[in-house]
Amino acid sequence: MKYILQFEKKGLMAYISHLDLQRVFLRVLRMTDHRPAYSHGFNPHPKLSIALPLSLGFTSDCEYLEVQSEKPWLTKDKDGDFVPVLKILNARLPKGIAFTAIYEKNAEQTKTLSALCIAAEYEMTVPNVTIREADLVQYLSREEILAEKRIKKTGKMELRNIRPLVYAFAVESLPDGSGVFRCKLAAGAQTISPLILLSAFFAESGMPLDVSEVSVKRTKIIFP
DSSP: OEEEEEEEEOGGGGGSOHHHHHHHHHHHHHTTTOOBOBOOSSSOOBSEEESSOOOTTOEEEEEEEEEEBSSOOOOOOTTSOOHHHHHHHHTTSOTTEEEEEEEEOOTTOOSOHHHHOOEEEEEEEESSOOOOHHHHHHHHTSSOOEEEEEOTTTOOEEEEEOGGGEEEEEEEEOTTSOEEEEEEEEOSSSOOOHHHHHHHHHHHHTOOOOGGGOEEEEEEEEOO
8 A cells, every 4th residue: 555644844943854754753653553565686675755845944845755655554534534543654754854644555547746746835935134025026028037947967067947847926115114925837858946936036126135044844745
């Protein structure tokens, strides 16, 4: 059986790495009757994966863990939901990480969640900034937005046109003087960090930006 577990990542857990987070989930599953299945061969590995690795320092309301289990998870409530399983697993997770929902994966769907990701939405809060919505509309009206992007194969930073990877970009001004930037970006086969877009916009506008002061939260991962 395959299961999809939605989880949130908040607080100090934003600074736990992707690999360490996988180890946390593996240990928690091993402590219960919901152990993952393992691959065969000389070096067996657990059949679990996180759909779209989250950058270090980002928080999220909508991460997904895919698990292939040794046996069916039969513990359900009267409505047929996995609420008891959520309680069992969450009781063993560190503060800042919590499962919020569990689903049985359709047996006919052979692709992994990682392969199915097409886009993601983010919120970025920037202190002490005043940006007009019209400025972002004008920025997105162009056919080309150049930004430095690290190339996986070479590891080098190159100037690339990221406009085809940006689906939406908006801003809301808060009473405390902060600006909340919301964007929808490509994910999966082609992925872009929201900080790349934000940095490119600020550089184009001639405004300073300290990315260490920007808080980033992923609010949605989009599948077909």
